[in-house]
Amino acid sequence: MILLTIDWAYTIEKMVLIAIVISASLLIAMYATYAERKIAGVMQDRRGPNRAGPFGILQPLADGIKLFFKEEIIPNNSNRWLFVLGPCLAMLTAMMTSAIIPWGSTIEIGGRTISLQIADINIGILYIFGVVSMGVYGIMIGGWASNNKFSLMAALRGASQAISYELAMGLSLIALLMLTGSLSLKTIVEQQINGHFWNIVYQPLGFLIFFVCALAECNRAPFDLPEAESELNMGYHQEYSSMKLGFYLFAEYINMFISCAVIATLFFGGYDMPFVDESQLSGVTALLTGLVALFGKTFILIFVFMWIRWTLPRFRYDQLMNLGWKGLIPLALLNMVITGAVVLFTMKTP
Amino acid sequence: MQALTQRAKPVDRRPMNWIEKIYLWNIFKGMLITFKHIFKKKVTIQYPEQKRPFSPVFRGLHILNRDEEGRERCTACGLCAVACPAEAITMEAAERLPNEENLYREEKYAARYEINMLRCIFCGLCEEACPKDAIYLSETFAPANYSRKSFIYSKNDLLIPDPKTQPEEFNIAKGLIEKKKISK
Numbered sequence: 001m002i003l004l005t006i007d008w009a010y011t012i013e014k015m016v017l018i019a020i021v022i023s024a025s026l027l028i029a030m031y032a033t034y035a036e037r038k039i040a041g042v043m044q045d046r047r048g049p050n051r052a053g054p055f056g057i058l059q060p061l062a063d064g065i066k067l068f069f070k071e072e073i074i075p076n077n078s079n080r081w082l083f084v085l086g087p088c089l090a091m092l093t094a095m096m097t098s099a100i101i102p103w104g105s106t107i108e109i110g111g112r113t114i115s116l117q118i119a120d121i122n123i124g125i126l127y128i129f130g131v132v133s134m135g136v137y138g139i140m141i142g143g144w145a146s147n148n149k150f151s152l153m154a155a156l157r158g159a160s161q162a163i164s165y166e167l168a169m170g171l172s173l174i175a176l177l178m179l180t181g182s183l184s185l186k187t188i189v190e191q192q193i194n195g196h197f198w199n200i201v202y203q204p205l206g207f208l209i210f211f212v213c214a215l216a217e218c219n220r221a222p223f224d225l226p227e228a229e230s231e232l233n234m235g236y237h238q239e240y241s242s243m244k245l246g247f248y249l250f251a252e253y254i255n256m257f258i259s260c261a262v263i264a265t266l267f268f269g270g271y272d273m274p275f276v277d278e279s280q281l282s283g284v285t286a287l288l289t290g291l292v293a294l295f296g297k298t299f300i301l302i303f304v305f306m307w308i309r310w311t312l313p314r315f316r317y318d319q320l321m322n323l324g325w326k327g328l329i330p331l332a333l334l335n336m337v338i339t340g341a342v343v344l345f346t347m348k349t350p
Numbered sequence: 351m352q353a354l355t356q357r358a359k360p361v362d363r364r365p366m367n368w369i370e371k372i373y374l375w376n377i378f379k380g381m382l383i384t385f386k387h388i389f390k391k392k393v394t395i396q397y398p399e400q401k402r403p404f405s406p407v408f409r410g411l412h413i414l415n416r417d418e419e420g421r422e423r424c425t426a427c428g429l430c431a432v433a434c435p436a437e438a439i440t441m442e443a444a445e446r447l448p449n450e451e452n453l454y455r456e457e458k459y460a461a462r463y464e465i466n467m468l469r470c471i472f473c474g475l476c477e478e479a480c481p482k483d484a485i486y487l488s489e490t491f492a493p494a495n496y497s498r499k500s501f502i503y504s505k506n507d508l509l510i511p512d513p514k515t516q517p518e519e520f521n522i523a524k525g526l527i528e529k530k531k532i533s534k
């Protein structure tokens with residue numbers, strides 16, 4: 001009697017895909033640190049790292065090795081178990097979001113149609129929100145378990161910031177979802193490919209709100225209050241050393257990569273190459289153009305993230321809360337109401 | 351009140367208008383500025399390959415001078431060590447033997463002469479104190495090293511090249527000293 005048939009080929013295919021996506025995001029996060037330092041350098045008329053390897057491209061590797069060989073310190077009066085759990089959670093949640101991003105359309109290998117998305121779940125966006133808000137636990141647990149008032153304060157800041165900005169983010173997405181009528185990222189991308197314009201044309205305000213909130217969710221400057229080097233000296237990861245610190249820093253970069261990929265998917269047509277009709281292309285070319293398009297868009301967005309970081313000073317905490325609650329949430333609500341009205345009167349989507 | 355320079359600008363204290371209040375436009379302007387800096391000339395000096403030129407009065411690593419015949423000028427009078435505020439100089443004097451006139455200028459010379467570059471503050475007082483024109487601060491600085499011991503420079507490290515065996519190097523070192531004397 002067979003209770004459950006397991007499609008082995010399917011399982012293996014997904015496993016391979018997961019391995020590829022995870023190693024790709026790790027690699028990209030690694031080089032995002034390098035890119036950040038280079039960009040910071042050139043924007044301040046410096047050169048950035050250029051000693052390790054040609055143009056310093058081995059710098060992330062050197063940093064990684066350094067972090068691995070640093071002494072592992074667990075404070076005496078910290079909660080050991082939670083202290084270790086914090087960075088693991090941060091890393092885990094950062095990696096989990098990559099599961100539902102459609103990295104490309106489908107390819108055919110040996111008669112099987114393989115979708116370049118780990119899981120095309122019909123509640124895609126909700127899943128992202130769920131996982132992203134779990135990322136706060138990484139900060140909270142890490143900061144609390146360190147048993148240090150600065151870490152605790154930073155953790156509180158981080159949690160309240162994430163919660164306030166998630167609201168505005170969610171509201172701005174509702175407007176987008178009214179247009180698309182679907183929560184699945186794949187459907188959203190396909191609509192943008194088949195339709196005339198990318199979603200940013202229909203939802204410029206929504207995009208702006210989403211972008212600002214994404215900055216805040218990734219704890220990036222100008223919203224990097226949980227880390228605030230100057231007033232909380234490194235914030236929630238103050239007590240961390242060695243690779244546990246590395247995990248936190250790495251999680252930040254993976255988060256940034258994933259949120260850029262999500263923004264690219266939601267607002268910039270995902271793997272849709274502009275001015276190219278994908279349906280005309282053959283399998284492999286279509287796949288490659290799709291990948292190039294998605295990664296190109298993602299990298300441009302990552303550059304913008306970094307560009308903003310090296311331009312703007314950090315917000316003060318009350319300014320942050322004011323912007324979130326009095327600025328972005330009413331705007332997002334307004335955007336939602338207007339979109340709703342327009343959709344209702346034109347009946348664009350069923 | 352008279353302004354001290356022509357560069358003073360009065361602060362604009364008008365209340366913010368609508369565009370300024372939503373910040374976006376100003377953020378955009380700021381981002382343009384940082385973007386322009388990407389293409390600006392880099393100010394970094396790539397140290398081991400490129401070096402910043404020093405002025406002739408720069409006070410760097412010490413050198414012990416020789417006269418034209420290659421004899422050491424230092425007579426181990428100890429004035430430099432007395433003048434030194436950081437107590438970086440130690441020496442041991444010795445008497446010149448009859449057959450050593452070609453090595454040392456005076457009857458007494460420094461058998462051992464050491465400067466601890468980690469103590470030295472490169473103030474140049476030793477240079478000023480020396481009655482024999484024997485010690486100068488050159489235009490280089492002590493290179494980085496792994497051990498503290500290697501920062502104690504002995505007489506061999508400090509002496510300038512001998513004009514008899516290495517005339518060219520001697521002339522270069524001498525030229526630097528002359529330049530320094532002129533610029534004082």
Ligand code: SF4
Pocket residue numbers: 430433434435436437438439465469470471472473474475476477
């Ligand atoms: S430069 Fe100043 S500190 Fe250095 S050895 Fe000469 S007197 Fe001493």
Ligand code: SF4
Pocket residue numbers: 423424425426427428429430431441460479480481482483484485
């Ligand atoms: S360097 Fe000059 S001051 Fe110092 S011991 Fe020699 S002669 Fe005297």
